[in-house]
Amino acid sequence: MPRAVLADLTTAELEALFKSWGYNPANAVRVMRNYYRCRELPGSLPKGLIERLHRDFQPGTTSLAKRQVAEDGTIKLLLSLHDSRTVETVLMPDYRQDRAAGCLSTQVGCALGCDFCATGKSGFERNLTAGEMIEQYLALRREAATLKRRLQSVVFMGMGEPLLNLDAVLAAIRRLTDDSLDVLGCRQIMVSTVGIVPGIEALYDTGLPIMLAISLHAPDDEERAKLLPLAKRYPIADILAAADRFQARNRRTINIQYCLLKGVNDSPEHARRLAELVRGRRMHVNILRYSPTGPGASGAVYAPSDPAVERLFLAELSAQGVVAHPRRQRGTDIGAACGQLRSATAFQRGAQG
Ligand code: SF4
Numbered sequence: 001m002p003r004a005v006l007a008d009l010t011t012a013e014l015e016a017l018f019k020s021w022g023y024n025p026a027n028a029v030r031v032m033r034n035y036y037r038c039r040e041l042p043g044s045l046p047k048g049l050i051e052r053l054h055r056d057f058q059p060g061t062t063s064l065a066k067r068q069v070a071e072d073g074t075i076k077l078l079l080s081l082h083d084s085r086t087v088e089t090v091l092m093p094d095y096r097q098d099r100a101a102g103c104l105s106t107q108v109g110c111a112l113g114c115d116f117c118a119t120g121k122s123g124f125e126r127n128l129t130a131g132e133m134i135e136q137y138l139a140l141r142r143e144a145a146t147l148k149r150r151l152q153s154v155v156f157m158g159m160g161e162p163l164l165n166l167d168a169v170l171a172a173i174r175r176l177t178d179d180s181l182d183v184l185g186c187r188q189i190m191v192s193t194v195g196i197v198p199g200i201e202a203l204y205d206t207g208l209p210i211m212l213a214i215s216l217h218a219p220d221d222e223e224r225a226k227l228l229p230l231a232k233r234y235p236i237a238d239i240l241a242a243a244d245r246f247q248a249r250n251r252r253t254i255n256i257q258y259c260l261l262k263g264v265n266d267s268p269e270h271a272r273r274l275a276e277l278v279r280g281r282r283m284h285v286n287i288l289r290y291s292p293t294g295p296g297a298s299g300a301v302y303a304p305s306d307p308a309v310e311r312l313f314l315a316e317l318s319a320q321g322v323v324a325h326p327r328r329q330r331g332t333d334i335g336a337a338c339g340q341l342r343s344a345t346a347f348q349r350g351a352q353g
Helices: 011-021 027-038 047-056 118-122 130-146 166-176 197-206 221-227 236-250 268-278 307-319 340-352
Strands: 063-069 075-080 086-093 099-104 107-109 124-127 150-156 189-193 211-215 254-260 283-289 324-326
Touching (some): 099 130
16 A cells, blocks of 8 residues: 555645644644645654654655656656556746746546547546646646746646546645645636536536636537547537536636647638637637647648638637637647657657567
8 A cells, every 4th residue: 555645635634634643733734835835844843743744655656757848948747657657747937937837637648539639549547636636736836946936827738638537626626725725726727628518517516716718629519529529429509508607607717729720620711600609708719739749540630720820810710809819839849739748758668668
C-alpha cells in the first residue's frame, strides 16, 4: 500500500486525522498552506506530529519524466504517475511579467477520439484522481516560482474530458479554492468541455462560480460529428442551452473554443453560421490555431488555416456582432496541443525498444 499524499486530502480531512492522532486539528491549516506553497512541513509543528506525517505520507506520487521549454516560454511537463502511466501539464507565462496560467489534465488518454487530437488517438487508460490533478498544479506552481511568476489561473483542459471525470475535478477545484489556504479563487478556474450536456448540468448544480469553455469547432451537428464523434450524442442546441443556464446562474461569460482547420471549418460561411449560434448570448469566441498531430482515425490529415483566412474568419465574426479573439499560439515548437509530448515520448520509447 503506497503511503498517502497530502494532495489527496482536504483540510477538513487532515483536521480529523490530526484529531484522531491526538494533535490539535488547527495544525492542519498550517500544514496544508505550506504544502501548497512549497510542499514542505512547517518547522514549528510538534516533533511527534512531524514524525507521524513523515511516516504516513510521502511528498508526492508523481515524478518528472520530461520537461520541454518553448521559445515563447511555455513549459510542458510530462509527469510519471505511480503506475508508470504519464500525463501532460502545461505552464503558459502571461504577458504580465509576474503571472502565469496552467493547463491541467484530467484523464490518462481520452475516450472521445476527436479526429484532430493527439490524446484522442491514444485511447482512454484511466481517470486521474483529484490528488494527481493537485500534483500537476503544484508542479506548475514550482515552475512558475522559478520564473518569479505567480500561477494565477488554471484551466482543466489538457488530456481527457473533465466532465467525464467530474467528481475528481470538483474535488480538485474545492481543494484549490479552499478559503483557508488562499490558493485560487473560483474565477481563476476554468473547465473546458467538448459538450457533455449532463456534465454541464452537474456543474451548474454545484453553483461554483467557475468559468466554462465549450469546444465547438464546427457550426452544425453534421460537420461537427466528423470532427468530434461525441457530437452525435449531444446536439449543439442542447449544449448551448445548457451553457445558457450555466451562464445565467453564475454570470460568467462562456468561452466558445473554435479550432480553425484548413479547408474544413474556416470559410466566411462557417463564420456566419457560428455567429448565428453565438450572437445574443453571453459568449465570446476564442479562435485556436491548430497544431498538426498527423492523420486522424478517419484518415483525414488536418492543417492550420492560413493567417489570412484566420483574419477573414475573425473579421466576419466581428461584422456579425460576435466578440472573438485569436488565442495566442503557445509553444508551437514543442508541440503545444494536448497529448503531443506524451505521444512523441511513447513513440521514442517504441522506436528505442
Ligand atoms: S480534444 Fe479533448 S475531448 Fe477530444 S479527444 Fe482530445 S482530449 Fe479528448
